[in-house]
Amino acid sequence: MATGQPATTPGGGGSPALGNHQPANLGDILERVLDKGLVIAGDIRVNLLDIELLTIKLRLVIASLETAREVGINWWESDPWxxxxxxxxxxxxxxxxxxxxxxxxxxxxxxxxxxxxx
Missing domain, CATH: 1.20.5 (Single alpha-helices involved in coiled-coils or other helix-helix interfaces)
Known part of the structure; x- marks a missing residue:
């Protein structure tokens, strides 16, 4: 761009492009998440007057079977159900x-x- 104007995203949206990134579609995002894996962790605590009544620990792992095996997660192979x-x-x-x-x-x-x- 010799005019000194910042590059814009395809489609003429007017916002500057960040590098050579193309808009990602859902399939690309899902493929990337399954390839690399995604971990979501969180705790829920219910207290009443500083007395802990309930604690729920949530751990969610989203990955392809191959990625899960690579990191040592394979519990489904031995689960009889x-x-x-x-x-x-x-x-x-x-x-x-x-x-x-x-x-x-x-x-x-x-x-x-x-x-x-x-």
């Missing part, structure tokens, strides 16, 4: 129920034996 491995959960549930019944039965037998001793 997300990985489809519900049969393992069902088996563990049956085993735990059987163990609880066994322990409750042993406790009931011990109570009966104590009553007979008295």
């Amino acid at each position: 997300l990985s489809g491995d519900t049969t393992r959960l069902q088996r563990e549930n049956r085993e735990l129920r059987a163990r609880v019944e066994e322990l409750e039965g042993a406790e009931d037998r011990a109570v009966i034996e104590d009553r007979h001793r008295d």
Whole structure:
């Protein structure tokens, strides 16, 4: 621009352009966020007369699966509800129920034996 006028954005909006930046569309922004990742963190506290009644800690991570893996976040791979491995959960549930019944039965037998001793 030899005239000494500042560069303007495409479309003639009249505002000076900042470098060679093009207007970003939503797809470009989303691609950039997923590629780099985005972390939003915040705490909510509810106090009444200087007594803390409730604290909520919010942590939101937005990233592509590849980016998350690169930083060590991969909890969805071992979560049986997300990985489809519900049969393992069902088996563990049956085993735990059987163990609880066994322990409750042993406790009931011990109570009966104590009553007979008295």
